[in-house]
Amino acid sequence: MGDTVNSINNQIEKFKERELDLSCYDEAKLKEMLLDIGYYRLGFYCYYYFDKKANKFSKDIKISDIINxxxxxxxxxxxxxxxxxxxxxxxxxxxxxxxxxxxxxxxxxxxxxxxxxxxxxxxxxxxxxxxxxxxxxxxxxxxxxxxxxxxxxxxxxxxxxxxxxxxxxxxxxxxxxxxxxxxxxxxxxxxxxxxxxxxxxxxxxxxxxxxxxxxxxxxxxxxxxxxxxxxxxxxxxxxxxxxxxxxxxxxxxxxxxxxxxxxxxxxxxxxxxxxxxxxxxxxxxxxxxxx
Known part of the structure; x- marks a missing residue:
């Protein structure tokens, strides 16, 4: 996910840019989870649902699927x-x-x-x-x-x-x-x-x-x-x-x-x-x- 340090807001924006459905959590809960687990560590589980060629997440995948x-x-x-x-x-x-x-x-x-x-x-x-x-x-x-x-x-x-x-x-x-x-x-x-x-x-x-x-x-x-x-x-x-x-x-x-x-x-x-x-x-x- 790159070498630049991203704020929590930027991390959320990156998920949105890559078309990950975040609607199952409100913003406060999403920030809480990112501060708990970590954006980088969560990336180890994101890749399973990520289409590298298209540079976006697989269709119908939600952030809750990655958390689960x-x-x-x-x-x-x-x-x-x-x-x-x-x-x-x-x-x-x-x-x-x-x-x-x-x-x-x-x-x-x-x-x-x-x-x-x-x-x-x-x-x-x-x-x-x-x-x-x-x-x-x-x-x-x-x-x-x-x-x-x-x-x-x-x-x-x-x-x-x-x-x-x-x-x-x-x-x-x-x-x-x-x-x-x-x-x-x-x-x-x-x-x-x-x-x-x-x-x-x-x-x-x-x-x-x-x-x-x-x-x-x-x-x-x-x-x-x-x-x-x-x-x-x-x-x-x-x-x-x-x-x-x-x-x-x-x-x-x-x-x-x-x-x-x-x-x-x-x-x-x-x-x-x-x-x-x-x-x-x-x-x-x-x-x-x-x-």
Whole structure:
């Protein structure tokens, strides 16, 4: 939408020039929403309804359609994050437990170059486990005050403060494939490469949800691995619906009751919004949710 700062009045005029129907809101409400959401951020959702060649919005599209799409995206991110957090905690716990059980005398195995890739340890030391990291996280701060001779704290203390991406990186850089295989099989997957790709899918969606990315039309850069436990709609293995099914797969391996909750939440979420014909088309064409 250009590099020039536009006043709220100019933003509204630009919508009018591009033939967007603003009649569903009075001017005060429209200004309130633009100051709340932001003209630039709303642009991420405008483009779906915008004809670039004609330089105007699609016929019969209203500003309320764009606002509704924005809130569909926001609400879906909140919903998925709730379940992704459960997956993240579960995987972190399994990683700590099964690797620590293998190396019972070494609670700091994550920085042991006989266990981990040496280059990954250097990156971890330089970029993550620094003085700021130890000071910013209370448990680690207390540990290093109480045990000043310790260069590192035990993994079960440290891993609580690591991002999901860092946790996956640590998992991937363990030299012993057999311990990674044990964890993979706890989720019912024998193929370690497929397991890692499924986890990476969860990570990608998690990052979009947590960092205000646009979710509704997200397409995975690589097709998700095919496994018998997941029935992808029409064989599509890149759509957002595919990612949702991957999240559901992990939830089901964690708790059958939570999986029922997940299925109900997803179905109710989309069924409610499908009553709006404009959103219904987005759900079918972009998200590719068909259930």
């Amino acid at each position: 799409l924005y809130y569909l995206d926001i609400d879906l991110k909140y919903l998925l994050l709730k379940y992704i957090n459960r997956i993240e905690i579960n995987f972190r716990t399994k990683l700590i437990y099964y690797v620590s059980m293998k190396y019972k005398e070494n609670s700091r195995w994550y920085v042991d170059d006989t266990i981990m890739d040496a280059e990954s340890i250097k990156v971890f030391k330089d970029n993550i486990y620094n003085d700021k990291f130890k000071q910013d996280n209370l448990t680690l701060k207390k540990h290093h005050i109480n045990y000043p001779e310790d260069e590192y704290a035990p993994c079960w203390k440290v891993f609580e403060y690591l991002t999901f991406g860092t946790i996956l990186t640590i998992f991937g850089n363990i030299k012993d494939q057999s311990v990674k295989q044990i964890i993979s099989e706890k989720y019912g997957i024998k193929d370690l490469d497929k397991f890692f790709k499924l986890l990476h899918t969860v990570r990608l969606i998690r990052n979009i949800c947590a960092h205000s990315g646009v979710l509704f039309d997200y397409s995975l850069p690589q097709s998700v691995s095919s496994i018998p436990q997941i029935n992808y709609n029409k064989g599509d293995r890149n759509s957002l619906d595919t990612s949702i099914k991957v999240i559901g797969f992990f939830i089901e391996t964690i708790s059958s009751n939570r999986y029922i909750d997940f299925q109900d939440d997803i179905k109710n979420f989309f069924d409610k919004r499908k009553k709006d014909p404009v959103l219904s088309q987005v759900i079918t064409d972009r998200i590719k949710y068909l259930d």
